[in-house]
Amino acid sequence: MAPLSTLVHDPVLIFATVMLIMLIAPLVSTRIRLPSIIGLILAGLLAGPHALGLLQHDKIFELLGAVGLVYLMFLTGLEINLNEFIRHPKPSLIYGFAAFLLALVLGTAGGRLLLGFSWPSAILLSSLFATNTLMTFPIVSRLGLAKHQVVTAAIGGTILTDTLALLALSVMVNWMQGSLTAFFWIRQVLSLVLLVFLTLWALPRIGFRFFRLTSPDGASEFVFILAAVFLTAFGARLAGVEPIVGAFLAGVALSRLIPGHSPLMNRLQFVGQALFIPFFLISVGMRIDLKILFSGFSVWMVFIFMIGMVLLVKWSAARLSGKLLRYTRNASMLLLGLCVNQAAAPLAIVLVGHRIGLFTEAVLNGAILMVLVTNLVGGWLTEKYGRLISLQATPERPETDVENTGRTLVPVSHPDTLPGLLDLALMLRPQAASEPIYPLYVAQDGVDVDERVAFGEKLLGAATARIVAAEAPVLPLTRIAVNVAGGILHVMKEFRISMLVIGWNGRSDSLRMVFHTLFDQILEQSLQMVVVSRIEHPLNTTRRIVLILPPMTERQAGFATAINNLGRLVVQMGARLHLLYVDRSAQEAKGLKGIPATVAVTRQPLSVWNDLMPALSSTLQEGDIMVLFSARRARTAWQPSLVTLPGRISRAHPQTSLLVVYPSDFSEEKIEEAPSGALPKGLAPSRILFDLEGFEAQDAIRLLLETMFAPASPAWNALNSVLCDMPPVELAAGMALLHSHVGEVSEPTIFLGVSESGFAFEGFDQPATYLLILLSPTERPPDLHLKTLAGLARFARKPDFMQTIKEAVAGAAS
Structure with a gap:
């Protein structure tokens, strides 16, 4: 009977057959509770030349199999957190050296004593048992354990x-060829150093420039x-x-340029898992020839030795490493499940060893059978113990309150800012979130409202396509409203939004509009976390x-949640974190609890808050993005300088991206306000002067102090000296504020001076x-001082x- 391959010779039909195998094998293997990886290998065995003969392992399959293996290792490297790998090399070194040394000792001894191999053959055979291919990595990735x-x-x-092991192969080849010289060692070491340097240092910089200079085109x-x-x-070859x-x-080098939740990452994983990697698995199965099982006892001796030795070496290395690293039994068995799998490296070593005469046909066939058995064992162990560890992990608490629904609202208005804004929302979105992202277009009502709605629909179409490309759920929304802020606020309430991501284009007129009208309305009437973004470069090049943490920022109710979101953003970008702050003890104790320990953090304390702008000018570099934590008005952490700070930073550094984060305010302690028609506590009518027309600011300060302190008294002199040298802050339009802790008062004391022509202050437009002065006792805690300031x-x-x-x-006068 002619082999079935004679019926499948057309390239189109061959490709269609492989596609059917890729479709059916995972479905069947799932039904019989086998990992899909094993299903594809067994399908390759069944359809290959040594079984049904449906497909031939020709050069096309060799090419696609090689491509699939290379792609699998690339995706594996892409999941590596390089910062964690550098900061915690101990586990990798312990397991790696344990596996290699155990394989070298046990494998060489067994090859010499049990199989009668020569020293070169026994040593090369032992290197097989040290190698492994992360065939089951997709399983742990699916279980959410990729960064465990x-x-x-x-x-x-x-x-x-x-x-x-591959170095051992190179040494054995040169040994057999008689070229194992000092020049070989020098060349090998230098070439490896050059490879690592060019890959880990040069490649990320090339990628950085490419992504910076090109438009966000998915194909390119x-x-x-x-x-x-x-x-x-x-x-590498x-x-x-x-x-x-x-x-x-x-993969390791490019991981920082490919965020985990980005459309690009989704495309890379989709192509690999749907096409390249299945081709590799099928090609591995096609190499297996079950007829070799009936070739005689000597063949079985080689088979049993190879399979038993690789299982013994991997089990011993996993258990020994688990003991040294204090892993649980489940963790040690997961390590075994990941590392017991054999595929490309042993096949490459065996093929070369067979070519130079060190291995017989029995070893070649035994290696293929070893690949099948180890992948069956590894797939089962990884699936079983990966699930156990995943179930033991602390589950995310299901949230029902508005603050933690996981719903992100992204108002869009311009196609130029759309990609960066949506990429930011995708990075901030929790990985386990099932709620959609809500892109929103608010069309202002008017005579041309139909045209605006049509424009918004086109914009939302582009937004939907980008979010879907990242495999995130999306629900586009259009609203017609007279007031844009009102439309956004209505949607936030209607859909119980937990985070708002909004952007601006950086122009001064738009900046003024966002921060002084639209933005104030949203902040005053909402409690959700708000992120205002001005993105000047692709986020994946960060x-x-x-x-930037202003004083008292960590006292906000939603600060911990905001820091967790920032930690997610840092990890997604693969970036480092540089911290600018004033209160060192408070910020170090609370400010970084939500940042993963794997993130590289540097700190730059400021002597006073006014040093922020010079510090930014000296520390900012290309590829930086600034994140300013701010606060809503009339809250503990609020201070007047926060009103103008985003604009000042934006104008001083127009080429650097800026995010302004307002943490959620759901449980923030509300400021005690004065009853309607009453003065705030600390402001007495006797300390209010209306007749300051024509006075300079310093003269007005002296007159206001005289309402409480005798002129030229020690207290008056001390306060006059402090306040006249103090730069005021703009509390609101046309209102200057001086505030300080002093020892001359025993309770918060407020002064107010009024001048129709106004007081001239440097830096005021x-x-x-109005000139307000707030004096708090020296012993009054800073948070209470800021509460009084917020109430004022x-x-x-x-x-x-x-x-x-x-x-x-x-x-009072009457």
Whole structure:
């Protein structure tokens, strides 16, 4: 009977057959509770030339299989947190050296004593047992364990063992050829150093420039990544190691440029898991020839020895490493499940060993059977113990309150800012969130409202496509409203939004509109976390996040949640974190609890808050993004300088991206306000002066102090000296504030001076009609001082502010 391959000779039909195998094998294997990886290998065995003969393992399958293996190692490297790998190399080193040394000792001894191999053959055979391929990595990735410490140890150990084994192969080849000289060692070491340097140092910089200079086009980004990966893999071959090592290094190098929740990452994973990796698994199965099982006892002896030895070595290395690293039994078994799998490296070593005469056909066939058995065992162990560890992990508490619904609202208005705004929302979105992202277009009502709605629909179409490309749920919304802020606020209430991500284009007129009208309305009438973004470069090219923490910021109710979101953003970007703060003890104790320990953090304390702008000018670098934590008005952490600070930073550094974060305010302690028609506590009618027309600011300060202290008295002199040298802050338009802790008062004391022509202050756009002075006792805690200041700011913003003051003064006079 002719083999079935005679019926499948057309390239289109061959490809269709492989697609059917890729579709059916995972479905069947799931039904019989086998990992889909094993299902694809068994399907390759069944359809291959040694079974049904449906497909032939020709050069096309060799090419696609090699591509799939390289791509698998690239995706594995892409999941590596390089900061964690550098900061915690111990687990990888312990497992890697344990596996290699155990394989070298036990494998060489067994090869010599049990199989009668020569020393070169026994040593090369032992290197097979040290290698492994992370075939079951997709399983742990699906279970959400890709960044687990055990997985990190397995990945690092895999690279170490495979590199050492492939170096052993190179040494054996040169030994057999008689070229094992000092020149060989020098060339090998230098080529490896050059490969690592070019991949980990040069490749990220090339990628950084590429993403900075090109528009966010999915096709060009994808092609660039593929070209970089396969060129690096070929460079590894030139360096004397297998291409899989280069592919893994390329993944590690490019991981910072490919955020986990980005459309680009989704495209890369989709192509690999749907096409390249299944091709590799099927090609592995096609190599297996079950007829070799009936070739005689000597063949079985080799089979049993190879399978038993690899299981013994991997089990011993996993248990020993687990003891040294204090892993639980489940963690040790997961490490075994990840590292027991054999695939590319042992096949490469055996094929070369067979070619140079060190291995027989029995070893070649035994290696293929070893691949099948170890992948069956590894797939089962990884699935079982990965699930146990995943179930033991602390589950995310289901949230029902508005603050934690996981729903993100993204108002969109311009196609230029759309990609960066949506990428930011995707990075801030929790990985386990099932709620959609809500892109919103608010069309202002008017005669041309139909045109605006049509424009908004086109914009929302582009937004939907980008979010769907990242495999995130999306629900686009259109609203017609007279007031844009009102439309946004209505949607936030209707859909119980937990985070608002809004942007502006950086122009001064738009900046003024966002921060002084639209933005104030949203903040005053909402409690959710708000992120205002001005994005000047692709977020995946961010190298460092400069976090600016004003004093008392950590006292906000939603601060911990905001820091957790920032930690998620830092990890997604693969960036470092640089911290600018004033109160060192408070910020170090509370400010970084939500930042993962794997993030590299540097700190730059400021002597006083006024040093912020010079510090930014000296510390900002290319590839930085600034994140300013701010506060809503009339809250504990609020201070007047926060009103103008985003604009000042934006104008001083127009080429650097800026995020302004307002933490949620659901449980923030509300400021005690004065009853309607009453003065705030601390402001007595006797300390209010209306007749300061024509006086300079310093003269006005002296006159106000005289309402409570005798002129030229020690207290008057001390306060006059402090206040006259103090730069005021703009509490609101036309209102200047001086505030300080002093020893001359025993309770919060407020003074108010009024001048129709205004007081001239440096840095103010216009003269200040009102001059407020707040003095707190020296022993009064800073948070209480800021509460008083916030209450004063709330009072000053009331529409009947001046009327209340006049009525209070008139009532006191009568």
